[in-house]
Amino acid sequence: xxxxxxxxxxxxxxxxxxxxxxxxxxxxxxxxxxxxxxxxxxxxxxxxxxxxxxxxxxxxxxxxxxxxxxxxxxxxxxxxxxxxxxxxxxxxxxxxxxxxxxxxxxx
Amino acid sequence: xxxxxxxxxxxxxxxxxxxxxxxxxxxxxxxxxxxxxxxxxxxxxxxxxxxxxxxxxxxxxxxxxxxxxxxxxxxxxxxxxxxxxxxxxxxxxxxxxxxxxxxxxxxxxxxxxxxxxxxx
Numbered sequence: 001x002x003x004x005x006x007x008x009x010x011x012x013x014x015x016x017x018x019x020x021x022x023x024x025x026x027x028x029x030x031x032x033x034x035x036x037x038x039x040x041x042x043x044x045x046x047x048x049x050x051x052x053x054x055x056x057x058x059x060x061x062x063x064x065x066x067x068x069x070x071x072x073x074x075x076x077x078x079x080x081x082x083x084x085x086x087x088x089x090x091x092x093x094x095x096x097x098x099x100x101x102x103x104x105x106x107x
Numbered sequence: 108x109x110x111x112x113x114x115x116x117x118x119x120x121x122x123x124x125x126x127x128x129x130x131x132x133x134x135x136x137x138x139x140x141x142x143x144x145x146x147x148x149x150x151x152x153x154x155x156x157x158x159x160x161x162x163x164x165x166x167x168x169x170x171x172x173x174x175x176x177x178x179x180x181x182x183x184x185x186x187x188x189x190x191x192x193x194x195x196x197x198x199x200x201x202x203x204x205x206x207x208x209x210x211x212x213x214x215x216x217x218x219x220x221x222x223x224x225x226x227x
Binding site: 032050087 | 108115144153154155156167168170203205208210211213214215216217218219220
């Protein structure tokens with residue numbers, strides 16, 4: 001199985017801050033990576049796929065990048081509605097696997 | 108607009124079999140490239156992929172749960188059914204079904220989820 005390791009597990013930030021979340025794959029996954037946002041009591045929502053492609057309707061303050069087996073989700077200017085938990089997921093091989101999540105909290 | 112909704116029991120006893128139904132609209136499971144997956148999330152924990160069924164009836168399962176899972180589709184009813192045998196309290200989780208992006212094993216959108224508690 002491909003392990004997806006997210007860091008940090010939580011981050012405290014203020015509105016307007018730049019936030020960066022990292023996901024590391026245990027082996028190469030090319031660009032087969034997605035990022036999801038989940039708010040309490042709600043289903044996950046797809047933000048980014050293929051490592052850096054913004055899903056339709058997602059604000060442009062969200063962006064994704066990759067470097068080898070390291071993937072990054074960046075929120076350029078944190079908004080009140082962005083406080084949530086973020087998950088990465090690899091889509092290159094079965095079993096499909098998710099990261100442990102990063103909770104973005106209000107500072 | 109694609110929508111999915113999970114239905115099934117909210118409480119099952121240990122050793123029982125869980126049957127969950129995903130009823131969807133806005134797409135057809137006869138269209139090339141389409142799939143529906145199941146993912147679960149124990150309270151306060153991360154997401155775990157369980158199974159997926161494709162338009163051509165290909166099916167894939169989580170290896171750790173494969174012996175307990177069965178996924179089927181009913182294209183006439185626009186439904187996908189997941190059964191999990193021999194339920195245990197550690198299987199307590201919110202169970203989601205989700206639409207697979209065409210040609211890519213990512214999920215969008217997801218159903219609202221259904222919380223299943225395993226307890227005697």
